[in-house]
Amino acid sequence: MSGAIGRVLIIGAGQAGGEVAQRLRANGFEGDITLCGDEPIPPYQRPPLSKKYLSGELPLDRLFLRPAETYEAEHIRTFFGRRAVWIDRTAKRVRFEGAHELPYDALVIATGTRPRPLPAPGADLPGVHVLRTAADVDAIRPRFVPGAKMVVIGAGYIGLEAAAVARQTGLDVTVLEAAPRPLARVTSPEVAGFFLDAHTAAGVRFMLSAQAAVIKGETGVRAVGLADGSEIEADLVIVGIGVIPETGLAEKAGLTVQNGIVVDGQGRTDDPSIFAIGDCASRPLAAVGGRMARLESVHNAIEGAKIVAAAITGKPAPTEEVPWFWSDQYDLKLQIAGLFQGYDRVILRGDPKDRAFAAFYMQGDRLIAVDAVNRPAEYLGGKALIQKGASPDPAKLADPTVPMKALLTA
Amino acid sequence: MPKITYIEHSGKEHVIDVPAGMSVMEGAVKNAIPGIDADCGGACACATCHVYVDEAWAGKTGTPSGMEQSMLDFASEVEPSSRLSCQIKVTVELDGLVVRMPKSQH
Ligand SMILES: Cc1cc2nc3c(=O)[nH]c(=O)nc-3n(C[C@H](O)[C@H](O)[C@H](O)COP(=O)(O)OP(=O)(O)OC[C@H]3O[C@@H](n4cnc5c(N)ncnc54)[C@H](O)[C@@H]3O)c2cc1C
Ligand code: FES
Numbered sequence: 001m002s003g004a005i006g007r008v009l010i011i012g013a014g015q016a017g018g019e020v021a022q023r024l025r026a027n028g029f030e031g032d033i034t035l036c037g038d039e040p041i042p043p044y045q046r047p048p049l050s051k052k053y054l055s056g057e058l059p060l061d062r063l064f065l066r067p068a069e070t071y072e073a074e075h076i077r078t079f080f081g082r083r084a085v086w087i088d089r090t091a092k093r094v095r096f097e098g099a100h101e102l103p104y105d106a107l108v109i110a111t112g113t114r115p116r117p118l119p120a121p122g123a124d125l126p127g128v129h130v131l132r133t134a135a136d137v138d139a140i141r142p143r144f145v146p147g148a149k150m151v152v153i154g155a156g157y158i159g160l161e162a163a164a165v166a167r168q169t170g171l172d173v174t175v176l177e178a179a180p181r182p183l184a185r186v187t188s189p190e191v192a193g194f195f196l197d198a199h200t201a202a203g204v205r206f207m208l209s210a211q212a213a214v215i216k217g218e219t220g221v222r223a224v225g226l227a228d229g230s231e232i233e234a235d236l237v238i239v240g241i242g243v244i245p246e247t248g249l250a251e252k253a254g255l256t257v258q259n260g261i262v263v264d265g266q267g268r269t270d271d272p273s274i275f276a277i278g279d280c281a282s283r284p285l286a287a288v289g290g291r292m293a294r295l296e297s298v299h300n301a302i303e304g305a306k307i308v309a310a311a312i313t314g315k316p317a318p319t320e321e322v323p324w325f326w327s328d329q330y331d332l333k334l335q336i337a338g339l340f341q342g343y344d345r346v347i348l349r350g351d352p353k354d355r356a357f358a359a360f361y362m363q364g365d366r367l368i369a370v371d372a373v374n375r376p377a378e379y380l381g382g383k384a385l386i387q388k389g390a391s392p393d394p395a396k397l398a399d400p401t402v403p404m405k406a407l408l409t410a
Numbered sequence: 411m412p413k414i415t416y417i418e419h420s421g422k423e424h425v426i427d428v429p430a431g432m433s434v435m436e437g438a439v440k441n442a443i444p445g446i447d448a449d450c451g452g453a454c455a456c457a458t459c460h461v462y463v464d465e466a467w468a469g470k471t472g473t474p475s476g477m478e479q480s481m482l483d484f485a486s487e488v489e490p491s492s493r494l495s496c497q498i499k500v501t502v503e504l505d506g507l508v509v510r511m512p513k514s515q516h
Binding site: 026045047048062063065066067070073074298299302319321324326328333335374375376377380381384405 | 451
């Protein structure tokens with residue numbers, strides 16, 4: 001395929017879009033590369049947004065994947081601050097806001113996700129924010145001050161990370177969650193319970209099985225009204241109730257979309273000239289038996305970029321890794337490998353009371369995922385076991401005196 | 411500004427000015443030096459920023475934390491001089507530091 005492709009156009013300049021541009025060049029692609037995104041700045045890492053960027057520890061320029069000048073040096077044309085609105089598959093052109101158009105031989109859609117809006121009156125009041133972009137965090141900052149009352153709606157990883165930074169900064173924090181426990185969609189009750197306790201000990205108030213019905217205020221948010229009629233005072237509200245994949249362009253172009261733009265093992269959509277990667281794509285995961293999944297993680301963005309760069313340049317496909325993810329809250333580093341959905345048994349190693357333990361998820365006798373808190377050996381050892389499709393001895397998994405290395409060679 | 415020498419596995423050298431306060435990993439990534447992947451961007455979560463610190467410098471770069479050491483134990487081609495470059499903070503004392511890269515980060 002590589003011979004026929006002169007022009008690669010990438011829509012979405014986030015982690016996946018930025019990576020694929022770089023990796024095409026690293027693979028020796030000599031044609032035109034154009035990287036377009038609607039944010040006004042070069043691709044950057046989002047994970048620090050709810051961690052060290054929110055806390056002020058890292059400035060924006062340290063979040064960039066590469067310094068802005070390197071794109072020019074590598075002859076990657078960039079086109080920031082412009083939104084793509086239409087893909088013309090017949091003419092192989094993409095139209096942008098403002099009637100500008102660009103042609104392509106290969107198109108990579110890397111449009112990510114957008115935050116799910118809070119379905120409540122008053123959600124557009126000043127002081128109600130989402131947390132997806134650097135601009136979102138900059139907008140949060142003026143109200144993110146010691147003593148301010150912050151309400152987080154939605155107890156997912158991003159909401160809990162923001163809650164941790166807020167407590168460390170001296171804000172008063174309440175977390176509202178519609179489910180009966182935090183992190184309900186992303187981890188087991190055992191690990192969720194641990195994080196609930198850790199945040200409670202740090203002074204976070206939780207209201208579980210609680211629904212935000214209305215945001216109250218006149219010129220800015222004053223309180224969050226609950227479905228039961230009660231109210232929580234608020235100077236700042238962060239809404240983190242999940243995301244919606246940005247698949248509109250693909251849908252309008254008639255590509256198959258099922259919880260993400262559906263692609264094959266090479267990242268190709270049903271149109272052989274169009275690829276999709278990152279948070280917006282649903283792909284078969286070779287490392288976990290080829291099951292289709294739309295992941296939202298740095299690992300998935302980088303791997304998708306590697307796969308598509310290889311497909312476009314005719315290079316061998318990379319070896320796929322077991323999915324991995326991390327979350328930093330207070331002094332707790334959570335490291336996750338594998339996909340826990342479908343587990344039938346959880347094995348704990350170490351005592352959560354020590355703030356260092358791992359939860360291994362088994363399906364039958366196979367290890368399918370691990371959540372490790374301040375336990376990097378369990379994380380990397382578990383990840384290697386999952387990659388091998390191993391069935392480790394549960395008694396040894398549960399025994400912290402058995403080194404993870406020993407399990408790997410068993 | 412501290413100068414750091416990055417030596418690729420092939421032997422190719424890059425001498426780079428890295429501002430104090432940044433990590434050794436960032437110095438490489440920001441200057442597009444191949445051989446350090448740094449998938450997690452410095453969160454000590456990926457172990458793809460593995461380097462070997464020249465013996466003469468081991469005293470000044472300090473010893474790895476428990477977290478870093480455990481991550482290193484699972485990296486490939488680990489040596490006593492192995493470090494995760496995202497965990498080495500550049501200071502004026504590190505002016506002249508030499509780090510070498512492993513064959514592969516995966
Ligand atoms: C606060 C936060 C914390 C996170 N923490 C972690 C973590 O600890 N670990 C981890 O592994 N992952 C984490 N993630 C997830 C990770 O950042 C994402 O999975 C990753 O950024 C996905 O990359 P992407 O390129 O697919 O999407 P994005 O990085 O979202 O990039 C998509 C880009 O496309 C642009 N775009 C969308 N539509 C258009 C259009 N029509 N025209 C032009 N441009 C368009 C968007 O504005 C955006 O800039 C976090 C995410 C957030 C928001
Ligand atoms: S960059 Fe990921 S561990 Fe150093």
